[in-house]
Amino acid sequence: xxxxxxxxxxxxxxxxTGLNVLLLPMLPGPIIGMLLLLLFxxxxxxxxxxxxxxxxxxxxxxxxxxxxxxxxxxAYADAIAADFWAVIGxxxxxxxxxxxxxxxxxxxxIERQQRRRGDL
Amino acid sequence: MSLDWYGAWQALTHHPLFGAGITLGAYQLxxxxxxxxxxxxxxxxxxxxxxxxGVLLLCGLNYAEYKVSAEALTLFLxxxxxxxxxxxxxxxxxxxxxxxxxxxxxxxGGVVATVLGVSLAWWFGADSIMLMSMAPKSxxxxxxxxxxxxxxxxxxxxxxxxxxxxVIGAMLGPSLLRLCGVRHHAAVGMALGMTAHAVGTAxxxxxxxxxxxxxxxxxxLMGMLTAVLLPLAIIFLV
Numbered sequence: 001x002x003x004x005x006x007x008x009x010x011x012x013x014x015x016x017t018g019l020n021v022l023l024l025p026m027l028p029g030p031i032i033g034m035l036l037l038l039l040f041x042x043x044x045x046x047x048x049x050x051x052x053x054x055x056x057x058x059x060x061x062x063x064x065x066x067x068x069x070x071x072x073x074x075a076y077a078d079a080i081a082a083d084f085w086a087v088i089g090x091x092x093x094x095x096x097x098x099x100x101x102x103x104x105x106x107x108x109x110i111e112r113q114q115r116r117r118g119d120l
Numbered sequence: 121m122s123l124d125w126y127g128a129w130q131a132l133t134h135h136p137l138f139g140a141g142i143t144l145g146a147y148q149l150x151x152x153x154x155x156x157x158x159x160x161x162x163x164x165x166x167x168x169x170x171x172x173x174g175v176l177l178l179c180g181l182n183y184a185e186y187k188v189s190a191e192a193l194t195l196f197l198x199x200x201x202x203x204x205x206x207x208x209x210x211x212x213x214x215x216x217x218x219x220x221x222x223x224x225x226x227x228x229g230g231v232v233a234t235v236l237g238v239s240l241a242w243w244f245g246a247d248s249i250m251l252m253s254m255a256p257k258s259x260x261x262x263x264x265x266x267x268x269x270x271x272x273x274x275x276x277x278x279x280x281x282x283x284x285x286x287v288i289g290a291m292l293g294p295s296l297l298r299l300c301g302v303r304h305h306a307a308v309g310m311a312l313g314m315t316a317h318a319v320g321t322a323x324x325x326x327x328x329x330x331x332x333x334x335x336x337x338x339x340x341l342m343g344m345l346t347a348v349l350l351p352l353a354i355i356f357l358v
Contacts, residue, residue, distance in 0.1 A: 065200055
């Protein structure tokens with residue numbers, strides 16, 4: 001079960017890598033693979049048991065898989081130190097503004113939709 | 121009889137599984153620490169990263185060597201990214217009624233979040249390689265890391281910025297939103313999920329079921345949109 005789902009995921013990733021080289025050099029292979037799988041799910045209409053098993057198991061360990069790339073920071077310590085405060089400032093400020101903006105916009109749009117439905 | 125301690129130590133630290141081994145160990149330690157304390161700053165990825173870097177420095181290994189010996193783990197990052205399609209699909213089905221508000225907020229808000237972050241950092245004087253690494257800061261780390269390396273940033277830096285954004289967002293987001301009068305659960309979830317990805321989603325789930333569902337949806341859609349549109353936008357702009 002698990003292996004069958006995993007095979008599907010690997011297949012999508014490999015197809016994505018192929019398409020990346022052939023047609024879409026600007027999109028990473030795994031992302032194309034994700035879009036392929038989403039397309040397949042939309043057409044198919046449901047998530048099969050092996051696929052849901054494999055994906056939930058793999059996603060459970062996603063943080064672990066991200067540790068090795070994150071360790072790469074040690075190779076760029078100097079670059080980070082040079083721009084540290086600029087980046088932190090930009091991160092915090094843009095985050096505060098965009099959280100509020102997104103929440104406010106969504107709330108306004110929901111209220112508008114509800115009012116319209118009320119009119120009808 | 122003299123034992124070859126030095127030889128044994130060398131064989132151990134240069135074994136092709138050493139990197140995977142210390143990563144597994146560090147990850148389990150940091151998960152245990154997080155579960156015991158539930159303290160937001162103890163993000164497992166961040167803590168594991170610190171532990172692994174410490175071990176590598178102690179053993180005198182560099183990143184290039186670690187990267188090769190941790191390959192057993194990184195190989196699965198691709199299929200895991202593909203697997204993100206499953207929660208995305210499940211969430212898409214769940215929220216049909218609010219489809220239009222969701223999509224509009226995502227497009228406009230996503231552009232605002234990305235452009236604001238990059239232009240502020242540029243204005244504060246950060247390097248272009250830094251800018252490219254922080255452009256995908258609002259999306260979940262596998263996507264952000266892939267996108268960052270695609271557009272000329274550094275995947276590892278992207279991971280750090282993503283983590284910082286997530287932690288700050290989950291810390292400040294809910295009270296900021298309350299302060300600004302955003303009370304609808306779907307709106308709070310959207311805002312947290314699309315700016316603070318997985319950490320924000322985890323925070324949203326504490327608010328309510330609806331809030332969490334929208335956060336998960338916003339996170340996966342924002343990830344997909346960023347993955348598809350950001351590399352394209354960079355090609356047209358640069």
